[in-house]
Amino acid sequence: MNGEDDEDKREYERARRRRNIALALSLGALVVLFFVLTLVRLKGHVIDFGQ
Amino acid sequence: MNGPARAANAATFTVNPQIATVGDFFALLKPRVMSLVIFTGLAGIFVAPGNIDPILAFTALLSIAVGAGASGALNMAYEADIDVRMTRTAARPIPMRKIAAGDALGFGWTLAAGSVAVMGLFVNLPAAGLLAFSIAFYVGVYTLWLKRRTAQNIVIGGLAGALPPAIGWASVTGNITLAPLVLVLIIFLWTPVHFWALSLYRSDDYARAGVPMLPVVKGKPATRRQIFYYALAVAAAGLLPGAMGFAGPLYTAVAAFFGGLLIWDSFAVLRETDVVREPNAHRLFIVSILYLFVLFASLIAERVLGVAPLGHATFGAWM
Numbered sequence: 001m002n003g004e005d006d007e008d009k010r011e012y013e014r015a016r017r018r019r020n021i022a023l024a025l026s027l028g029a030l031v032v033l034f035f036v037l038t039l040v041r042l043k044g045h046v047i048d049f050g051q
Numbered sequence: 052m053n054g055p056a057r058a059a060n061a062a063t064f065t066v067n068p069q070i071a072t073v074g075d076f077f078a079l080l081k082p083r084v085m086s087l088v089i090f091t092g093l094a095g096i097f098v099a100p101g102n103i104d105p106i107l108a109f110t111a112l113l114s115i116a117v118g119a120g121a122s123g124a125l126n127m128a129y130e131a132d133i134d135v136r137m138t139r140t141a142a143r144p145i146p147m148r149k150i151a152a153g154d155a156l157g158f159g160w161t162l163a164a165g166s167v168a169v170m171g172l173f174v175n176l177p178a179a180g181l182l183a184f185s186i187a188f189y190v191g192v193y194t195l196w197l198k199r200r201t202a203q204n205i206v207i208g209g210l211a212g213a214l215p216p217a218i219g220w221a222s223v224t225g226n227i228t229l230a231p232l233v234l235v236l237i238i239f240l241w242t243p244v245h246f247w248a249l250s251l252y253r254s255d256d257y258a259r260a261g262v263p264m265l266p267v268v269k270g271k272p273a274t275r276r277q278i279f280y281y282a283l284a285v286a287a288a289g290l291l292p293g294a295m296g297f298a299g300p301l302y303t304a305v306a307a308f309f310g311g312l313l314i315w316d317s318f319a320v321l322r323e324t325d326v327v328r329e330p331n332a333h334r335l336f337i338v339s340i341l342y343l344f345v346l347f348a349s350l351i352a353e354r355v356l357g358v359a360p361l362g363h364a365t366f367g368a369w370m
Contacts, residue, residue, distance in 0.1 A: 008070075015070045022073040033110065037173045040106045 095219025
């Protein structure tokens with residue numbers, strides 16, 4: 001019984017770790033996307049403004 | 052049951068400290084539905100006149116995809132009590148008690164708000180408005196209002212799933228004209244053919260869950276007739292882009308051939324003799340997916356290959 005509980009706990013922690021990694025990667029990807037999008041929008045509206 | 056009561060009911064689908072994987076959260080997004088939404092949204096972006104920065108096009112498509120996924124997650128959260136009673140949906144993460152309905156609600160609303168905000172801030176407000184409308188329509192009108200009340204649930208609710216080409220179009224042009232609305236019309240008329248074919252061989256499932264799908268409420272013969280009429284309508288609507296001059300000969304040939312196939316298979320469903328296994332309804336379900344896929348693929352292909360639309364003179368009028 002204890003063996004099963006330990007195995008469940010390990011599996012739960014593995015799943016939680018994978019979820020955390022996925023969340024971190026998603027947030028990182030969003031940061032990169034927002035940065036690139038800001039450059040794209042700036043290029044269209046601000047950088048060309050002075051030319 | 053009203054909306055808040057249903058939400059409270061859905062919230063009873065709590066979990067023990069279960070093992071919800073990344074895949075379970077991904078399943079909440081209804082990836083198969085999402086793939087068709089992405090594809091039709093992409094066609095809207097390709098067909099629209101004008102240019103869009105590839106990064107902005109990607110962002111628009113990402114927002115459409117995430118918005119559709121959010122709708123799916125919210126739908127699963129509010130319909131957990133139905134899903135648990137249906138064979139087709141019983142293995143979803145909430146009925147399986149891998150994810151609590153409340154978590155799915157938070158996940159869904161966060162993605163919905165995020166997708167609309169990103170679309171509005173980085174692409175344009177009309178596209179964001181249409182995306183918000185489609186999410187609100189799918190969740191509010193289809194899921195919470197119509198699904199359990201009327202056999203016309205998937206007809207009216209189908210508008211939400213039909214909008215992605217118009218959202219894609221609006222992300223390029225910042226407005227909506229008749230041309231994208233024709234693409235919306237095609238998907239709108241296609242939806243009953245697709246889902247009523249499914250409901251013919253899942254009618255016991257729907258009856259058990261108390262969902263008033265057409266075969267449950269009006270019977271299978273009436274459903275077969277309705278499928279046939281809608282197949283005629285969608286096959287005719289499928290020819291409109293060519294007739295109006297904003298699609299070319301490749302698209303028109305594909306729409307004519309596969310429209311004929313859709314009518315042929317709908318006729319087979321109308322004349323079905325094996326009303327237990329419904330083999331023709333199974334086939335029509337698959338053919339209907341193929342129909343929508345090839346139609347929009349040919350629209351994209353024409354733009355990629357540079358095939359000219361059929362009617363240059365009228366082309367401008369619809370754009």
